Amino acid sequence: MHPWGKWGRSFVEYGTKAARAALADAGLDWCAVRSVVGADTVRGGYPGYVAGATFARALGWQGARVTSVYAACASGAQAIGTARAQILSGLADVVLVVGADAAPKGFFAPAGGDRPDDPDWLRFRLLGATNPAYFGLYARRRMALYGDTADDFAQVKVKNAAAGAVNPYARYRKPVTAQEVAASAVVADPLRLLDICATSDGAAALVLTSMDFARRHGAADPVRIRAVSTATPQYPRTVLDLPDIATDSAAAVPEPATGFRASIARTAYEEAGIGPEDLSLAEVYDLSTALELEWYEDLGLCGAGEGAGLLRDGVTALGGRLPVNASGGLSSFGEAVPAQAIAQVCELTWQLRGAAGGRQVPGARVGMTANQGLFGHGSAVVAVR
Amino acid sequence: MHPWGKWGRSFVEYGTKAARAALADAGLDWCAVRSVVGADTVRGGYPGYVAGATFARALGWQGARVTSVYAACASGAQAIGTARAQILSGLADVVLVVGADAAPKGFFAPAGGDRPDDPDWLRFRLLGATNPAYFGLYARRRMALYGDTADDFAQVKVKNAAAGAVNPYARYRKPVTAQEVAASAVVADPLRLLDICATSDGAAALVLTSMDFARRHGAADPVRIRAVSTATPQYPRTVLDLPDIATDSAAAVPEPATGFRASIARTAYEEAGIGPEDLSLAEVYDLSTALELEWYEDLGLCGAGEGAGLLRDGVTALGGRLPVNASGGLSSFGEAVPAQAIAQVCELTWQLRGAAGGRQVPGARVGMTANQGLFGHGSAVVAVR
Known part of the structure; x- marks a missing residue:
């Protein structure tokens, strides 16, 4: 890395x-x-x-x-x-x-040119909606549906900053208090600057080998990739995925049993033959603090609306039963788009090897990553040892 | 398609x-x-x-x-x-x-922005060298080394136009004479407009399945992909690949036994367990007429410098022993970059099924495609039936 x-x-x-x-x-x-x-x-x-x-x-x-x-x-x-x-x-x-x-400064902008059939172009051109505008809507939805508070969101930042502070690869390496989050500028109400991840320079790399090759080269018990999910959405749905401004589908498919993020995780669980109860840790895509809570639910770590409770109980902090973003997450790294999902698996690898230093999850055996990107892209990786 | x-x-x-x-x-x-x-x-x-x-x-x-x-x-x-x-x-x-x-009109240009570590940016910025400038240099090299003539190059166009004339998917569907090639404008001496492929709109698609799936769905004897080569170059070499303006390598590797294009083909032959003597037909990337002759040699259809002889003997024409670009090639299609290598395999599929109509190669059993692109990319696919 x-x-x-x-x-x-x-x-x-x-x-x-x-x-x-x-x-x-x-x-x-x-x-x-x-x-x-x-x-x-x-x-x-x-x-x-x-x-x-x-x-x-x-x-x-x-x-x-x-x-x-x-x-x-x-x-x-x-x-x-x-x-x-x-x-x-x-x-x-x-x-x-x-x-x-090597990320540009500030918000991500769409590629140049006029492309009326590109949802990313449309949302900037018709709505002026940056990524944080969507993050704000998702956060507001949690407040309305589940009673989440701005302080719940701030506590995600406090947790992730504490983990990032002991990760030498993280960009932001100092503890943050809930008061500091609350005092930072509003970016997309209810989210403030410290609720939202930055855009960063960074790189991650992995060497993957066959088990035969690994054993021949002296790695008797290597970290293994047990599943890689790159599922796409199904429709109809009522919650819009960034960058869409409407949902539609040309295929006549039945209403899916779960939302997109949950289907990403489910595909990975099925491929790995495990369930959320088997996880030692998870790395999820905390583009905003509120989105991390969504992932708790989509990964099945708790029921819908119970994410903030899981956080408040300390379950997902370092030292908790199931640490989430032990690396510090995007909150501590910022987005370096093509590197980020690889970096998540690097973190699982170090954790499963017991080589994660001050952020080590004791006895980690099974880890999962999850993320979601523009244009129906999402992924989850399960690694075991 | x-x-x-x-x-x-x-x-x-x-x-x-x-x-x-x-x-x-x-x-x-x-x-x-x-x-x-x-x-x-x-x-x-x-x-x-x-x-x-x-x-x-x-x-x-x-x-x-x-x-x-x-x-x-x-x-x-x-x-x-x-x-x-x-x-x-x-x-x-x-x-x-x-x-x-959907290709732009005229020569391909590099992406915007200043990128001094991008060979494509460098060749436009420092040399003003479009793709046809390279094609012209390669053609001139054949004339100097092997005695190829402008009429040899024109005969490639005559052959491919005759095939393209009977292909309903081709963009250019009329026969061309050597006189018409010789009368067209010089673009990059010694190459003329009709020696060089156009840039086109187009699309190609394939459904690939496992053999089990194909058999379960009634395809008892489907066309099979036997090899896909996507090798990269090795150095040192003295002939520059488009878009390079110098050759270099940070890896200390021995001088390769063959050039890049030949290594693409060799990798495919090895993976398929066949040799050039097994081919019924080939689809090669005739960005220019002269480049098609290079491919004859790189695919091992003849020795170095013997490409024009193979053409003059009618071996590679429809009705010859080993038709090359029975589809009409880029000469008749023009480049639609992401579609082209798929279209080559579509042509093999139709030929191996005996469904290629007026351009059918009788009894075709083994076909090969080959192409080369910017930045060390090249590919060859072997399909059999």
Whole structure:
């Protein structure tokens, strides 16, 4: 991993450093890698669109197969899923997965050009709705439906900042109080600046191998990927996913039993053959403090509307029964889009190895990540040891 | 497939039409598809970058897994390779692969912004070298090394135009004479307008399934994908690949035995367990007429410098021993980048089924595609029946 921050350099540099760190961790020479899967950096122009080839070139062309994928915030998990399919199909033994970003300052903006059939263009052009505008609506909905309070949201920040303070890769590494959250500027009512994640530079990389390869190379009990879910939504639904301003579907499908985020998690649980009761920890996509509470419910850690209670009981804090965002989460990292879902799995790996230092979850055996991105993208990864 | 042309509409429309045609060909309902792999349209903004999700949404969200890949001209083959890995790994039974583009008028230009570490930006900024400038250099090199003539190049166009004239999906469907090529404007000496492929709108789609699924659904003897090569270059080399203006490598690797294009083909032959002597036909990336002759040699259809002889002997024409670009090739289609490598495999499929109409290669059993794109991307697919 490359530390998150605002470094002002190229995503290629961040990703190459993260890739070299992953190779060193695996004890492998770059030339042993037979496939590279990159998660694309869309704002970087061509080199960003071809992340796999860009990192293969930066590390030195050596003939390996390359793949470059993009799935907004789920890009990193899509890269992991693609690498995993290559390994499980026998097409590759050792795959390097890399994602890196150099984020612009401030809110994310849509790509240039007029695209009336692009929901991302439409929401900016017709509504002027930035991402935090959606986060605010989701938070307000929780307050109306479940009685969540602004202080509940602030307590998510307090919890995540405490964890991030002991993570050397995090961008923000100091404790935050609920008073500091309440004193920060309103961005999208009811959310304040410290309720919302920043945009960051950063990079993460993983080496995935077949079990045979791992054992031959002395890793008798490696962390294993048990499931990668990259499900898409089903309709009809009444809660709009960012960046949509309406829901529709050309396919006549029955009303789904669960919402999109819950279906992402369910697909992963089914593939892994586990349930929420088996989890030691989870890394979820806390674009805002309130969204972290949504994930508790969508992952089945508690029932609908019970997220704030779980938080208040300390269950999801470091030292609790089921720590969520032991890494510090997006709250402490900020978004580096193509790297984020890979970074979540890096955190699970360190935790499952017992190598997470001051933020270690004692006896961690099963971890899950979850995130959601634009355009019907979402992902969940289950890792076990 | 959606016919190639300049239609002035959205790539989403082209791709959706191609996808529906592929589903109809397979006799499958859209809801039977459990994974969609899209080849990205980079110029289309966000919906283009997330082609998999875009087509899943246009066909109607129904929960299928999505993946979106980009590899310049090899994007379509990377999509096929990704779908194939999902099937071989048991993660999916039925995968829809779609690529579509709406190309701008004239030469391709680089993405906006200043990127001094991007070879594509460098060659435009420092040299003003468009793609045809490279094509011209490659053609001139053949003339110097092998004695190829401008008329040899023109004969490639004559051959491909004759094939394209009987392909209902081709954009250019009339025969061309060598005199017409010689009378067309010089674009990049020694190449003339009719030596160089156009940029087009178009779309192609395929349904890939496991063999079990195909047999359960009545396809006792389907066309099978036997290999997908997406190798990357090795260095040192002395012939520059578009868009590079220098060669370099950070990895200390020995000098490769073959050039990049030949290594793409070799990887595919090895994976398929066949050699050039087994081919019934080939679809190669004739960005220019002269480049088609390079491919003859890189695919091992003849020795170095013997490409023009093979052409003059009629071996690679319809009715010859080993027709190349029976579809009419890029010469008749023009480039629709993310669709092109998929369209090549569509042509193999029709040929291997004996359903290619007036351009049918009699008794075709084994076909190969090959292409090369920017940034170290290249691909070859072997299909058999």
